[in-house]
Amino acid sequence: MSDSRGSRSIAEITLVHPELVLTPTIEAVPEMESELEYQTIAAPGTYYLFFKVTGDSFDPFEAALATDPTVSEPTVIIDGGEFRVYRMRLTSAERLVLPEAAALGLRILHATSGRGGWIATLEVPALETLQAFRAYCRDRDVEFTVDRLYHANEGEQEASPLYGLTPVQRETLRLAYERGYFEEPRDASVEDLAAELGISSSAVSSRLRRALEALVANTVAR
Numbered sequence: 001m002s003d004s005r006g007s008r009s010i011a012e013i014t015l016v017h018p019e020l021v022l023t024p025t026i027e028a029v030p031e032m033e034s035e036l037e038y039q040t041i042a043a044p045g046t047y048y049l050f051f052k053v054t055g056d057s058f059d060p061f062e063a064a065l066a067t068d069p070t071v072s073e074p075t076v077i078i079d080g081g082e083f084r085v086y087r088m089r090l091t092s093a094e095r096l097v098l099p100e101a102a103a104l105g106l107r108i109l110h111a112t113s114g115r116g117g118w119i120a121t122l123e124v125p126a127l128e129t130l131q132a133f134r135a136y137c138r139d140r141d142v143e144f145t146v147d148r149l150y151h152a153n154e155g156e157q158e159a160s161p162l163y164g165l166t167p168v169q170r171e172t173l174r175l176a177y178e179r180g181y182f183e184e185p186r187d188a189s190v191e192d193l194a195a196e197l198g199i200s201s202s203a204v205s206s207r208l209r210r211a212l213e214a215l216v217a218n219t220v221a222r
Contacts, residue, residue, distance in 0.1 A: 009124040010109070012148040012167060016117030017141060019095050021049065021070045022088075026113045028064035031057055031203025033168055036111040036118075037085065039099070047090040054083040054210065056202055082206075095140055101133050112166045119147070119167040164218040169211035172197065176208060 017023065022034055032055035039049045049071075053061060065074050071088040078085035090096060098108055098120065107123035124130050130146075137144040147167075165173065175196065180187025190208075194201045 008151065010148075010150055011106075011122045011124045011130055011146060013120050013122065014115050014117060014143075014145045014147055015097065015120060015137060016115070016143040016145075017095055019070060019092070020117055020142065021090060021096065022051070022065075022068065022113065023070065023117060024068045025061065025064040027116060029055075029057055029061045031055055031199040031206075032061045032113075033166065033207070034113040035166065036098075039090075045093060047093055047096065049088050049090055050077075051086050051088065052083055053086060054206070056082070056206055057200070058084065095142060097133075097137050097140065097142055100136050104129050104133050104136075106130065106133060110166065112168050114168040114171070117143070121167065124149075164214040165211055169207055169214065172204065172207040173211045173215075 026032075026034065032053055035052045035054070037050040037052050039047055042048055055061070062074070065071070065086075065088075070091055072091050073087075073089040075087045076084050077087050098111060101120075101122060102108060105125050106129055108120060109123055110121040112119050122130070134144045134146075172193070176182065176188070176193055179193065179196075181189075181193060190201045190204050194204045197204065
């Protein structure tokens, strides 16, 4: 598989390992959504990562963060009310796998917490490159699952392959649709969706609100 003129190959993958960055916090407070903004090397072997965290459970999130062995020195650099941007120092780069994806030639479009680990959306120049990255992850015992592999036309939003939705927002919105949440009368409640997703009702409401806002912003509002 290689890029053809006018199209791009996009892979959505899930990476899971208990020692992946922020995984203990993600598992402790699954209703909070963490998005990797960017990372920087301050010195050889010293990584600082920036995460945008969204939700309404910041106190439990920061309590879990304080005991998370994968990061240290968490600092809030932006407080936007419903979201905060944190700077954190990575304690070990042993399972920091996404830089290897970039080194292999995969372009990282998006990385969001979910499914017990990280959901990454990558632009793929060739199937062999994706296979090489999978082998790299599995050599480090990182579970690697390809959830979607598709072609995207040039001109689509590069950072958000599908209407500006994060993978977690899309998953929540799809589940709500499939279970009849948007029917009248509703076949499923927020509580039903929360039980199936394993998160709080307020987290489901927040995800649905942000997902619908993204849909409107990237469709009707345009």
